[in-house]
Amino acid sequence: MIKVAIFGVGLIGGSLALCFKNDPNIHVIGYSNRQSSIEKYLQRGVVHSATTSLKEAAEQADFIFLCVPVGLLEEYMIELSKCELKSGCIITDVGSTKAAVAKRANQLAFADAYFIGGHPMAGSERSGVEAASSHLYENAYYILTPDKQTPALVVERLKQLLTLTKANIVVMDADEHDEVVGAISHLPHMIAVALVNQIRQYNENNELYEMLAAGGFRDITRIASSDPIVWRDILLHNKEVVLRLLHDWSKQMTDFASILQNDDGKAIIAAFEQAGQFRSKMPERRKGIIQSIYDCYVDVPDHPGIIGNIAGELGKQRINLSNIQIIESREDIPGVLRLSFHDQLSLDQAMEHLQSIGYAVHM
Numbered sequence: 001m002i003k004v005a006i007f008g009v010g011l012i013g014g015s016l017a018l019c020f021k022n023d024p025n026i027h028v029i030g031y032s033n034r035q036s037s038i039e040k041y042l043q044r045g046v047v048h049s050a051t052t053s054l055k056e057a058a059e060q061a062d063f064i065f066l067c068v069p070v071g072l073l074e075e076y077m078i079e080l081s082k083c084e085l086k087s088g089c090i091i092t093d094v095g096s097t098k099a100a101v102a103k104r105a106n107q108l109a110f111a112d113a114y115f116i117g118g119h120p121m122a123g124s125e126r127s128g129v130e131a132a133s134s135h136l137y138e139n140a141y142y143i144l145t146p147d148k149q150t151p152a153l154v155v156e157r158l159k160q161l162l163t164l165t166k167a168n169i170v171v172m173d174a175d176e177h178d179e180v181v182g183a184i185s186h187l188p189h190m191i192a193v194a195l196v197n198q199i200r201q202y203n204e205n206n207e208l209y210e211m212l213a214a215g216g217f218r219d220i221t222r223i224a225s226s227d228p229i230v231w232r233d234i235l236l237h238n239k240e241v242v243l244r245l246l247h248d249w250s251k252q253m254t255d256f257a258s259i260l261q262n263d264d265g266k267a268i269i270a271a272f273e274q275a276g277q278f279r280s281k282m283p284e285r286r287k288g289i290i291q292s293i294y295d296c297y298v299d300v301p302d303h304p305g306i307i308g309n310i311a312g313e314l315g316k317q318r319i320n321l322s323n324i325q326i327i328e329s330r331e332d333i334p335g336v337l338r339l340s341f342h343d344q345l346s347l348d349q350a351m352e353h354l355q356s357i358g359y360a361v362h363m
């Protein structure tokens with residue numbers, strides 16, 4: 001029996017636990033320092049067993065996944081270096097930054113255990129074990145950043161286990177990871193938060209901002225609802241890279257401003273065309289439940305029974321939904337539902353039908 005210990009069974013750790021748990025040769029142990037958390041893990045059936053003893057979880061494990069905010073990784077690595085780990089044990093993490101943890105792992109002595117940095121490029125703005133899904137990693141990239149000294153066979157063992165996530169494994173250098181992921185993940189999170197806060201300030205004097213915010217604003221700002229602690233740690237750990245990216249971002253905004261100052265319509269068209277072309281080349285690989293590409297959004301009045309009504313309407317047309325998720329719903333403000341489908345045809349049929357019966361549907 002292979003024993004996999006997951007430290008921090010939240011969105012990312014819980015989704016990994018669900019991927020591993022169905023394999024009859026794997027026993028998944030959940031670790032949290034809080035009794036209430038381990039009770040929740042067991043209640044939700046995400047792990048086979050759970051403990052508040054770090055030593056107990058660590059010392060029986062063949063694989064240890066550190067799935068806590070990146071600011072806690074160092075503390076956990078130090079604790080693990082004091083444990084009597086199994087010979088050949090592989091410690092890995094899922095943190096969104098990789099250089100700092102790689103450096104720390106190099107400084108610590110792990111007897112006969114190995115550390116391999118990891119980062120699944122999938123997630124959501126939601127957090128906690130309640131948001132975990134066994135489909136989260138399907139077709140996503142899962143990055144590994146092994147040290148050059150790590151034996152190839154050890155990396156292979158981790159890759160083998162991770163096939164259960166149905167993700168595509170890619171190996172890269174930790175510093176390069178932080179550069180690239182800083183640009184395509186960390187920078188967008190800061191932009192989304194800054195944008196929402198800008199509008200939040202306007203809204204203090206005029207609630208029309210909040211009321212009229214539609215698809216465009218919601219699409220670009222979904223990730224502004226991400227967990228503040230997780231993101232505090234990510235941004236502080238990748239500070240140097242992120243500061244450089246912010247500098248480049250300010251330049252982009254200044255360039256836009258001068259295009260407008262000059263009434264340069266051609267430059268506006270060129271900017272949209274270049275962006276559109278680049279974006280349309282991006283691979284359409286997100287087919288997990290949370291990140292289905294066959295998604296549409298429906299604006300819905302916030303009253304009971306609306307989800308049942310939409311699901312019923314689609315059922316009558318024999319259109320199969322793969323997922324339905326409430327994106328936002330508050331008193332007096334229209335909510336938004338995200339509907340996911342398995343294929344383009346179902347998506348097209350659903351949009352056409354819902355529009356024909358009066359729903360506002362958009363991509």
Ligand SMILES: NC(=O)c1ccc[n+]([C@@H]2O[C@H](COP(=O)([O-])OP(=O)(O)OC[C@H]3O[C@@H](n4cnc5c(N)ncnc54)[C@H](O)[C@@H]3O)[C@@H](O)[C@H]2O)c1
Binds near residue numbers: 012121122
């Ligand atoms: N959210 C994403 O989209 C995403 C994607 C890829 C990687 N990651 C990385 O995954 C890691 C976990 O993020 P998540 O989104 O699953 O967050 P989460 O909040 O859903 O889960 C975090 C887990 O860590 C535990 N934890 C938090 N503070 C703790 C503390 N002080 N002591 C002990 N345990 C503590 C929580 O109980 C929870 O089980 C982070 O390092 C993050 O950078 C996140």
Ligand SMILES: O=C(O)C(=O)C[C@]1(C(=O)O)C=C[C@@H](O)C=C1
Binds near residue numbers: 095121122123
């Ligand atoms: O889809 C989302 O909501 C995410 O924020 C996922 C996302 C990303 O930025 O793409 C966030 C953090 C990660 O470390 C990896 C993936």
